[in-house]
Amino acid sequence: MKVRTLYLFAVICLQSSLTNLALAQERPNVVLIFLDDSGWADFEPNNKSVHYTPNMGELAKEGGTYHNFYVPQAVCSASRAALLTGSYPGRTKIFGALKPKDKGLERTFATMGEIYRENGYRTALFGKWHLGDSDGTRPWDRGFDETAGILYSHDMWKHHPDDPETWGKYPLQFWENGKVIIEDMEEVDQQNLTNRFTEYALQFIEKNKNDPFLLYLPFNMPHVPLFIGKEFEGKSGVGKYGDVIMELDHSIGRINKALKGFGIDNNTIFIVTSDNGPWLSYGNHAGKTPFREGKTTSFDGGIKSSLIVKYPPLIQPDSFSNDTFFSIDLLPTLCELSGITLNDKDLDGKSMVNLLKGETDFKNPHEYYAISNLNNLEAIIDGDGRWKLHITHPYKSVLQQGNDGGSGKYKQQTLEMSLFDLQNDPFERHNVREMYPEITKKLWSYYKAHFEKYYAD
Known part of the structure; x- marks a missing residue:
């Protein structure tokens, strides 16, 4: 009797193990690369004439390119919070770029790392966090099993080109799994960051190749100041920014x-995008976008990012889409593909699996x-992505670009309430508000509803 019981127990355990193994193999891995200040036209296939990026070109041929992908705010921390929580900045109250020692994202908002770890995934973050630098808000506290990198922007340091006195008060530390391993980084440390993050990522993939994993890789490049691994210095032939893009493409x-x-590439969702558009005031150290303005503005040059997604079971190779969706939609989309339910999570984003199909x-x-922009609600785009209503707001337009790492000059301007037809005027040049009063009225009603929900207090 005891032998039979042990036999049945062994069979049940074996069946359970096989079921868990099959489930693990069925659940896709996720590799999410989030570049910093990369321009929409920095990589193939959006632009082949500026930078040589064969690896991004290959990835696009193996997956899908999405030409109308947006972030809800064109600044570092706000964009990252939106990506990882599936919620608008107005909900999370993460606006702009957090400073060293800032509290960061409240724990009431679950991160992608926390959600995936709760559902049996191994999780990792290698790169720039920028969602909190105080106890309880750092990445190892917010759902990532393995971590390495910096906790805020790499220009917030003693060599800041415009204000070294202010930023020099904060050492730029390099952390690994909750411990500081470089107390105050120097230029030589920064030059190796892209390669270092890539090496961490490759080791994590190898170690977890037989189990489902989420790898979040937010590179700190091509945000200024630019740093390049020695292998790529001067190799692009188009300047320092081109060298940085070349190294990222290689990674x-x-x-x-x-x-x-x-x-495992057929069972991995591989995503490459950027937190916002280029920081145009830095001239030849900034990326390229064909759209109006750039980082820190609500124009498409600031909020529209390049996006490539490879997932062979779902996405046709060498495909493209002009349908609109936002970074807040990535979390629910990935969760649906991963078999993760979000019934108890209150998000702003919605699944776009049908778009990917x-x-x-x-x-x-x-x-x-x-x-x-910061804590100001400035514009509304309709779900179809054709119409965009800007509410009257100030913005900074580049008056004179900087050169070789120096910042240029801005001119403060004000945009009156404007309706743009993005389908026929993607560069936001012609205000057609008076021509389409009903559309203006509808988008204005969305603006008021969103304002009341998130900004009225």
Whole structure:
């Protein structure tokens, strides 16, 4: 009797183990690369004439390119909070760029790392966090099993080009799994960051190749000041910014190659995008966008980012889409693909799995998307992505670009309430508010509703 009981117990355990193994193999891995201040036109296939980026070109041929992908605010911390929580800045109250020692994202908002770890995934973050630098808000406290990198922007240090006295009060530390391993980084440390983050990522992939994992890789480049690994110095032929892009492209290629080498690329959702558009005031040290203005503005040059997604079971190779969606939609989309339910999570984003499938009758589930700058709600885009209403607001336009790492000059301007037809005027040049009063009225009603929900207090 005891032998039979032990036998049945062993069979049950074996069946359970096989079921768990099959489940683990079915659940896709996620590799999410989030660049910093990269321009929409920095990489192939959006632009082949400025930078040579064959690995991004290859990734695009193996997956899908999404031409109308946006972030809800064109500044570091606000954009990262939106990505990782699926919620607008108005909800999380993360606006602009956090400073060293800032409290950061409240624990009431679950991060992608926390959600995936709760559902059996191994999680890692290697790169720039920028969502809190105080106890309880750092990445190892917010759902990431393995971490390495910096906790805020790498220009917030003693060599800041405009204000070294202020930023020099804060050492730029390099952390690994909750411990400081470089107390105050020097230029030589920064030059190796892109390669270092890539090496961490490759080791994590190899170690977890047989289990489902989430790898979040927020590179700190190409944000100024620019730093390049010695292998890539002067190699692009188009200046320092081109060298940085070349090194990032190389890293992306290494990760794609590793996924293929371990035979897990068909079961991995591989995403490359950016936190916002280029910081145009830095001239030849800034990225390229064909759209109006850049980082820190609510124009498309600031909030529209390049996006490539590779996931062979779902996305047709060498495909592209002009449908609109926002970074707040990535979390619910990835969770649906990963079999993770979000019933108890109150998010602003919605799943875009049908868009990734390439359904010809895809209909965006949002009535509108909201755009903010710092804690000011400034614009509304309709769910279809055609109409964009700017509420009267000030903005900084680049008057004179800087050169070789120096910041240029801005001119403070004010935009009156303007309606732009993004389908026929993607560069936001012609205000058609008086021509389309009903559309203006509808978008204005969305603005008021969103304002009342998140900004009225």
